[in-house]
Amino acid sequence: MVKVDDLKGKVVIITGGGGAIGSAMAKQFAANGAKVVVAGRTIATLDEVVNAVKAAGGECASIITDVSDKQSAQEMVEKTVALYGRLDCLVNNAGINGGVEDRKPIHEYNDDLWQRIINVDLNGVYYCSKPAIKQMEKQGEGGNIINIGSIVGLTPLRLQCAFTAAKAGVFNLTKAMALELAPLNIRVNGIAPGSILFEGTKKLFYADPERAKALTSHIPQGKPGQPEDIAAMTVFLASEESKYTTGAIITIDGGWICGYTRDF
DSSP, X not given: OOOOSSOTTOEEEEETTTSHHHHHHHHHHHHTTOEEEEEESOHHHHHHHHHHHHHTTOEEEEEEOOXXXXXXXXXXXXXXXXXHSOXXXXXXXXXXXXXXXXXXXXXXXXXXXXXXXXXXXXXXXXXXXXHHHHHHHHHTSOEEEEEEOOGGGTSOOTTOHHHHHHHHHHHHHHHHHHHHHGGGTEEEEEEEEOSBOSHHHIIIIITSHHHHHHHHTTSTTSSOBOHHHHHHHHHHHHSGGGTXXXXXXXXXXXXXXXXXXXXX
8 A cells, every 4th residue: 555645634526436446545645644535336335435534434335427418517516625625636536448259340339338438437536526626726725536448448349439538638638738738737537457356357357267367468567457546546646646647548457458468
């Protein structure tokens, strides 16, 4: 767990806060003294995170939010400010993808799934960022926005056209935001996770030894990452330890997209 000294009393929103990565982020931010709001659509999973953070001595609250709905995103920020008085950091972590059964070439891809993924993964970043930026500008003290994408936003994988397009959009949006918001002292950075081990990927890939072996053969470190790896970088980017970093896209992927791992 990363430790920094300047997050005490800061207010952080984490969208997709009920998932494995969002939960790990919430715990690390709270352990560094931040007041954390986990936002998402399922109250039961959000409350599990809130209870875990509070049990460890941290401060945390939940807000039901649909990031693909701009009114819901606006209310998320308003409720956070009503609760804690300010907003210092937004982590746009919410995202969806189709299952293995949905992976098809573009000319056979499901149009409704395309729209759902774009709405959550890309539009959600836009909808949540706008009210957060306005609040940070109003406070006049700067702030941080951290957008969680995927390595497929940098190096496309086959049969995932919507997810690939959305995450590529997130990263170029991140850079555009960094350019525009630097005069307001709002830093904007992105993180590109590779294969991260949690319940979803266990079912998809790692429960089957042969499938797991095939996947990790593409990863130079030969193993998946952990949600805590993403959380540690997120906390670092939100802190003054990274005060001269904006517009960066940081890969956390065990070296996956560095190049081919096989001999030719």
